[in-house]
Amino acid sequence: QKEVEQNSGPLSVPEGAIASLNCTYSDRGSQSFFWYRQYSGKSPELIMSIYSNGDKEDGRFTAQLNKASQYVSLLIRDSQPSDSATYLCAVIISGYALNFGKGTSLLVTP
Amino acid sequence: EPEVTQTPSHQVTQMGQEVILRCVPISNHLYFYWYRQILGQKVEFLVSFYNNEISEKSEIFDDQFSVERPDGSNFTLKIRSTKLEDSAMYFCASSEGQGNSYEQYFGPGTRLTVT
Numbered sequence: 001q002k003e004v005e006q007n008s009g010p011l012s013v014p015e016g017a018i019a020s021l022n023c024t025y026s027d028r029g030s031q032s033f034f035w036y037r038q039y040s041g042k043s044p045e046l047i048m049s050i051y052s053n054g055d056k057e058d059g060r061f062t063a064q065l066n067k068a069s070q071y072v073s074l075l076i077r078d079s080q081p082s083d084s085a086t087y088l089c090a091v092i093i094s095g096y097a098l099n100f101g102k103g104t105s106l107l108v109t110p
Numbered sequence: 111e112p113e114v115t116q117t118p119s120h121q122v123t124q125m126g127q128e129v130i131l132r133c134v135p136i137s138n139h140l141y142f143y144w145y146r147q148i149l150g151q152k153v154e155f156l157v158s159f160y161n162n163e164i165s166e167k168s169e170i171f172d173d174q175f176s177v178e179r180p181d182g183s184n185f186t187l188k189i190r191s192t193k194l195e196d197s198a199m200y201f202c203a204s205s206e207g208q209g210n211s212y213e214q215y216f217g218p219g220t221r222l223t224v225t
Contacts, residue, residue, distance in 0.1 A: 032212045043201050044153060044216045088152075088153065092212055095165065095166045096165070096166065096214075097158060097166055098143075098145070098155060100152045102151070
C-alpha cells in the first residue's frame with residue numbers, strides 16, 4: 001500500500017507565527033508533490049506544487065522537498081486566522097492520480 | 111479566473127438508483143479527474159480521463175461507475191446502482207496536460223447522499 005502520512009493535528013499556532021506542516025510518503029519513485037488547503041465542507045484548493053529537492057517559495061508559503069528522506073513540508077509565515085484549515089499533502093506516484101494524505105488541521109489563534 | 115464547476119451541489123437518491131454528476135472543467139485543460147471524499151476520510155482518486163478515454167482508474171472505480179465527455183464542455187460521472195456506501199463528496203478536477211501538467215484544480219464538489 002503506497003501511503004502518504006500526515007500528523008492529523010490539530011496544530012495550533014498564534015497569529016503571526018510560522019506554521020510547519022509535514023508529510024512523508026512511502027513510494028521512493030514518487031515524482032510530484034502538492035499541498036492543498038481544504039476548508040470544512042469545501043473542496044481542496046491548490047497552494048503549491050514541488051518537483052525538485054529543495055525549497056520553493058510563493059508569498060507566505062514555502063514548500064520543502066527531500067526525496068532521500070521521502071519528506072515534504074509546508075511552511076506558512078505570518079500565519080493568519082484565515083489560514084485555519086486542513087492542509088492536504090498529495091503525491092503523484094505514477095500517471096496523474098493524486099494520492100492524498102489524511103490532512104493536518106491547522107488552527108491559528110488571534 | 112477560470113474554474114471547474116459542478117452540478118448539482120447536492121444530490122439525494124435512493125439506493126439502487128442511477129445518478130449522474132456533472133462537471134465543466136477549465137476550458138483549455140486536457141485531463142479530467144473524479145475524486146471522492148467520504149465524510150471524515152481522505153480524498154480518494156477514482157478515475158482520470160484524457161483524449162476521450164479512461165487513462166487510469168482506481169480499485170474503487172468498478173463496473174457501477176462510468177465516465178463520459180458527452181460534448182465539448184461537460185464531463186460526467188455515472189453511478190449505475192447506488193449503494194449506501196457511495197454517500198460522499200465527489201470532486202471533479204482538471205489539469206492542463208502540458209507545462210504545469212500535473213497541477214490539478216478542483217471543483218466545488220457534489221454531495222451525494224444515498225438513502
